[in-house]
Amino acid sequence: MTAEPNERASNGPSPPEPVVGNVSVETTRTSKAVLVVGGGVVGCLTALKLGQAGVDVDIIERLPETSNAPRACGYFGAVHHMLNDIGMYKLIRAEGFMTRELSFRKPPKDDDEGRGGKVLGDIVANLPLCAPNDDLTEPGSGLLNLPQAQLNILLLREALKTGHVQIHFNNELTHITSNDDSGVTVLTHNPKSGAQRQFEAKYAVAADGAHSTARKALGLPYPGHTWPERLIATNVMVQNVEETPMHTHFVMHPTFFSISTPLQDPAMGEKTLWRWTLAADPALEKCSDEELLTDEVIYAHYARCMPGPRPLDVDIVARSVYKTHQRLVPTMRKGNVLLAGDAAHCNHPFGALGLNTGMLDGEACAEALIMTLKDSFPPAQTLNTYSDSRRKVFQFFVDPTSTQNKLRVHSNPVETAAEDDWLLRDLNHMTPKKAVEMVRPYFEVWRTDMRKAVQGQDDDPSALVN
Numbered sequence: 196m197t198a199e200p201n202e203r204a205s206n207g208p209s210p211p212e213p214v215v216g217n218v219s220v221e222t223t224r225t226s227k228a229v230l231v232v233g234g235g236v237v238g239c240l241t242a243l244k245l246g247q248a249g250v251d252v253d254i255i256e257r258l259p260e261t262s263n264a265p266r267a268c269g270y271f272g273a274v275h276h277m278l279n280d281i282g283m284y285k286l287i288r289a290e291g292f293m294t295r296e297l298s299f300r301k302p303p304k305d306d307d308e309g310r311g312g313k314v315l316g317d318i319v320a321n322l323p324l325c326a327p328n329d330d331l332t333e334p335g336s337g338l339l340n341l342p343q344a345q346l347n348i349l350l351l352r353e354a355l356k357t358g359h360v361q362i363h364f365n366n367e368l369t370h371i372t373s374n375d376d377s378g379v380t381v382l383t384h385n386p387k388s389g390a391q392r393q394f395e396a397k398y399a400v401a402a403d404g405a406h407s408t409a410r411k412a413l414g415l416p417y418p419g420h421t422w423p424e425r426l427i428a429t430n431v432m433v434q435n436v437e438e439t440p441m442h443t444h445f446v447m448h449p450t451f452f453s454i455s456t457p458l459q460d461p462a463m464g465e466k467t468l469w470r471w472t473l474a475a476d477p478a479l480e481k482c483s484d485e486e487l488l489t490d491e492v493i494y495a496h497y498a499r500c501m502p503g504p505r506p507l508d509v510d511i512v513a514r515s516v517y518k519t520h521q522r523l524v525p526t527m528r529k530g531n532v533l534l535a536g537d538a539a540h541c542n543h544p545f546g547a548l549g550l551n552t553g554m555l556d557g558e559a560c561a562e563a564l565i566m567t568l569k570d571s572f573p574p575a576q577t578l579n580t581y582s583d584s585r586r587k588v589f590q591f592f593v594d595p596t597s598t599q600n601k602l603r604v605h606s607n608p609v610e611t612a613a614e615d616d617w618l619l620r621d622l623n624h625m626t627p628k629k630a631v632e633m634v635r636p637y638f639e640v641w642r643t644d645m646r647k648a649v650q651g652q653d654d655d656p657s658a659l660v661n
């Protein structure tokens with residue numbers, strides 16, 4: 196998806212263009228209240244909600260169009276209600292589909308036909324998400340599936356439709372300064388031409404991903420740790436031949452663990468698109484990312500975890516390597532800049548708590564800015580409450596849950612995991628009470644109601660500190 200860059204959003208005559216080095220800096224005198232750094236899902240969702248409230252927003256994005264990298268695809272819990280509240284749930288539901296089950300499996304086993312073929316491994320535990328013919332349409336039910344790249348395009352399209360949002364592709368943030376009184380100044384450069392540009396706004400939202408330049412320019416550290424194994428994420432066309440319904444499933448293994456999830460509703464007997472995400476072989480630790488992405492390496496990984504006849508008849512359509520981390524910034528507010536999504540925190544993707552949490556940040560951060568800009572809430576208290584609330588969500592829910600989701604798949608002996616691990620055991624012996632307890636945090640803890648959170652801060656004098 197592309198949108199024409201706003202060449203010069205002028206608020207009166209422009210001053211002469213300053214020169215930095217040999218490159219002229221085009222000064223954009225903008226009346227925009229908010230500048231969003233990063234046109235990913237979190238940035239576009241934040242801009243959409245602001246635009247819906249009549250707040251003018253510039254988005255700057257370093258790429259020439261929205262990213263197509265193979266990453267998130269499943270959305271659930273309170274995220275459905277948030278998407279419904281901003282008018283997006285039905286649109287996403289119409290383009291996406293419901294995942295039918297989430298299972299934990301042993302590695303595939305021989306199909307006993309003597310030609311090396313494999314069938315799915317035994318189920319260790321299974322979470323049914325919706326019946327095969329169930330067309331869940333109510334927000335809150337099941338796991339809604341739509342590739343992140345498509346979600347990004349949808350959110351951007353709807354944000355632009357508000358008439359209050361503009362996106363400037365090919366503008367990579369190189370520097371950001373925040374001054375509480377006069378607002379935020381951002382310098383960008385065009386990665387292709389080198390042309391530089393300056394944007395100004397009252398507030399900025401740094402949604403520029405895990406390697407956030409904005410976070411670094413603001414001097415914020417990113418404490419936490421990096422998991423030892425890299426992940427190879429592939430989008431792959433796979434023939435659906437299994438009798439057993441094959442939906443999202445983890446392959447449990449101490450080294451070669453993986454998750455596979457459909458990116459299209461998998462019709463039996465047809466080739467459909469899947470995401471296969473594989474823990475990279477530690478023996479290839481010294482290989483570069485490029486070397487991990489060769490057909491040879493990927494097929495060797497598929498061979499261990501993919502069912503089907505051999506040789507495998509699959510077509511890889513996208514591939515990426517990722518390092519994974521558990522990290523959280525010390526504050527999600529620095530002066531007039533709020534951080535959201537992977538720029539503020541990141542976690543292992545098994546369990547789908549990354550983008551989902553980022554979208555809930557986007558909602559809360561847009562709401563905090565609307566309260567400040569439109570409803571005269573005190574800025575310091577409101578923006579600090581955003582930071583505190585969302586950091587608590589990460590510290591008490593997202594970080595431990597995603598850590599344990601990841602460890603569950605590879606650190607428990609697979610033969611005894613179903614009895615040793617409470618979650619796998621509960622899945623196998625589910626009761627209505629256990630089901631309610633299991634999903635409660637995903638509805639009651641994950642999302643932040645900013646207006647209630649600010650009211651709850653009234654007795655806290657530290658909330659008033661800048």
Ligand SMILES: Cc1cc2nc3c(=O)[nH]c(=O)nc-3n(C[C@H](O)[C@H](O)[C@H](O)COP(=O)(O)OP(=O)(O)OC[C@H]3O[C@@H](n4cnc5c(N)ncnc54)[C@H](O)[C@@H]3O)c2cc1C
Binds near residue numbers: 403
């Ligand atoms: C294999 C894999 C699978 C995953 N699956 C899931 C899942 O199922 N569910 C889930 O919830 N999460 C999942 N995640 C995590 C999810 O992808 C991330 O949490 C999500 O992408 C974060 O969104 P974001 O908008 O914060 O950052 P990003 O998606 O990284 O977007 C940042 C944007 O900012 C732009 N940008 C970067 N630097 C600059 C700059 N200097 N100037 C201007 N623009 C800039 C980038 O080009 C990009 O468009 C997965 C991750 C991986 C690796």
